[in-house]
Amino acid sequence: MSRQHLASALILLAISVALLGALQLALVLPGSDxxxxxxxxxxxxxxxxAAGIFAWWRRPTNAMGMLITLGGFALLIAGLGNATVAPLEIVGAVFSTAIFAVIVHLLLAFPSGRLxxxxxxxTVIGGYVVALPLQLPFVFASADSREFAVASTTQRIAGAAIMISAAAILTNRLVRAQPRTRRILLPLYSYGVIAVLAVPATSLVFTTLGVRGGVAMPVIQLIVLTGVPLAFTAGVLSGSFARTGEIIQLSEWLGASDSRRGPLTAALAHTLGDSSVQLAFRLDKSDSYVDEHGTPVKLHSDTRxxxxVAITTNEREIAVIGYDTQLTARDEDVxxxxxxxAIAIDRTRLANELIAAQRDVVASRARLVDAADQERFRIAQNLHxxxxxxxxxxxxEAQQLANASDTPRNVSTRATELRKRIDAAAGDLRRLVHDVVPLALLQRGLVAAVEDLVDRMPIPTDLVTEHENPALTSTVENTAYFxxxxxxxxxxxxxGATSASVRIDSNPERVFLEVKDNGRGGAVAGKRGLGGLADRVDALGGxxxxxxxxxxxxxxxxxxxCG
Structure with a gap:
């Protein structure tokens, strides 16, 4: 999704949240104590x-923003339980603990937004089960019923199991984290766990103290819950976690098999959230750069x-990443x-050098073939x-000698025979010149020249063509004809065939030839004839x-x- 489309979607989302909030206030405030x-x-x-939408905008490829926004909707729906409309009360009651499942999800998905x-x-799935389906008995059963008591016990035990599982996973992450990372994770994880436990903990404290009713307990609970999105948004957008989620995904891309990898430039663009990323590989012992396909490129000249950022290995520059500074403020992230x-970049750079060298070789061989064709044409022209x-x-002259009135009969006969032999030699030479440089090929192109060949075949031969005459070089056209x-x-x-067929197809980039017969088979490309033409085709990159x-x-x- 482009930045413009994302902005439009997030604005609509913000408007929806504002309208839902206003609707909630209109439903719950009248008559409230x-x-x-x-x-x-x-x-x-x-x-x-708001925090989720902001994080979503700043890190569109990180799912944390979406999850934080989901928490906002969970609270809005839960707030409907305070309305005086019965259906809305039921919906609100079902979602009353959904926010705690969302917080567990945030804890386990941080920093990439992915589990x-x-x-x-x-654990996250279990959290949503505890928060939603296990909440239903509280809606439809009376508080003094056996079903209510069973549901309450079940939810407490299941909730405790979810929190123990989440705590174990988070503790394992802290143990494996680097010291610098641990200093950031520990406060964030601790606050998230405290926020989940705040509701039952404050209820227990107020009950123990004998405090009933009042607004202090819900206000404390809401204040603690309100700090959660701010903490996670700050973690996503700042410090060493600014791009950690996307870096993790980039590492996973590097570890994937070649068949599952996408283009390297696309992976970097996804990681940096910048579709304008340009990855240019520096050719060895040169100041030239090429892209992933080995095509020469120039770095953006507009530097406003x-x-x-230069990427180096062993103190040697292997590539340059160009990026939009408005989207990525810190070059350290890039x-x-x-x-x-870097390893994949260096490997791709080497592959691109090979591709560029191969293209040079193909171009050189094509020039040799073209030079041979030009010499062939020169010789044919001289013969003609x-x-x-x-x-x-x-x-x-021989015919004139034979027809002269003063030429003796025997000389006239021999002169006529000489003229016939000269005509035969001229015919052989004409055919040789045609084989070397077909006149139809020079004047009317490949299809017309092949039609002439087919017409002169001694066995029935069909020509099928969808060739739309793309711009062929003379070298390619000559090779196809021969x-x-x-x-x-x-x-x-x-x-020993009794019939044959020729097919010529093309697209803007390639020409496809097929020649078939119904003969005895067993043909091979030897050193001459087809073998020589196979070398010619290979020299042109065919x-x-x-x-x-x-x-x-x-x-x-x-x-x-074609070219």
Whole structure:
């Protein structure tokens, strides 16, 4: 979700909370003996919602903001139990302890907003079960009934079990935490546990002291509960936990299998909450940078709201992360995220260097193929414009000699034979020039040249094409033509086929060729002929394959880049 859409959604959410709060006050205040306490109840709910929405805005990829907001709605619904409308009283009574389940959820989900273990998930689910379904008997049973007593005992025991489980999980986290982290976690965890225990504890204290009624007890309870969202929001937004949740997710990304990983740049953008993140890998022994796909990139030149952090390993710069300083104020957050995936960055950088080198090799080989084609065209042009013209002139002179009135009969006969042999030589030369540089290919393109080939086949041959004539380089077009020509020549010479077919397809990036026959099969690409063309296809970065099972014909498939 974009920042603009998120802002709109959170504004609507804030308006909804305000309207619900106003509705709650309108329902519960009239005729109440303790309006200040009921107003404080609504204020506490709004504090939860406001803190949650603020945390959600500042850390949109962290679920803590959503959970804190959920606590606000739980309090708003619970507050309906003070209304004088019977259905609302029932709903409010059911949700009266839901806030404690939400607080347990917050404790076990901090700082990432995610439950990191099955035991934590089971504890949170148990908390919601205790707070909601086990609350139903209190709504429908009378206070002096046996069902009420059983439900009360069951809820107390289950609630104690949930708190013991949560305390064990939190204690284990504190033991495993680093000292600096422990100094932050301990007060936060302690306050959260105190907030959960505050309601039964204050009730017990006031009962022991013999204090009945009054507003002191609910006010103390609400004040303690109101501090919870503020504490968790501060923990999410400040200190070493500002990005801890997302860093944890980034670490999980690093530990995932290659098949499950998304792009590295996307993982960093998710971690930093900044879709404009740019990850540029520095090429070794160069000041040039490439992206994840090996494509050369330039870092953002507009530095008004852009920051850049270099990622290093062994005191060597391997990449630069560009980010929006309005979304991520501290470069330390970016540096920490970069260091978490530094190994993956370095591996990707090396892979990109290989990709760039491979592209250079392919481009170099393509230039060699193109140079060979240019030389081929030059030789063919010389043959056509030089020797072929000379042969035509010699044929004309021989015919003139044969037709001269003063030429002896035997000389005339021999001159006529010489002209025929010159014509045959010129025809052979013309065919050779056509094989080297087909005129149709030069003048009308690949499909027209292949149509000419198909028309001259001695066996029935079909041409199927969906080729939309993308911008092909002459090297690619020549290679495609010679592959088809060689495959059809082999079909006629060696396969014993009675029919064949040619297919040409393309998209903006690739050209696909297929030549099939119904011959005897068993064809292989040797060192010459198709083997040489396979090398040519490979030099252009294409793919060449032959499927030729004996007695099942031959199928040649070639894929070439358009550019």
């Amino acid at each position: 303790v309006p200040a306490v009921l107003a404080l109840f609504t204020i506490a709910a709004c504090v939860y919602a 990191d273990s099955p035991s934590a998930a089971a 709201h852009r920051g850049q 540096r920490r995220a970069g260091q978490v995936v 414009d030089g020797i072929q013209v000379q042969l035509v002139l010699l044929a004309l 592959v088809i020509a060689e495959a059809l020549a082999n079909t006629v010479k060696h396969s 793919h060449f394959s032959i499927d030729s099972v004996p007695a099942n014909g031959t199928r040649l498939i070639v894929e070439l880049p």
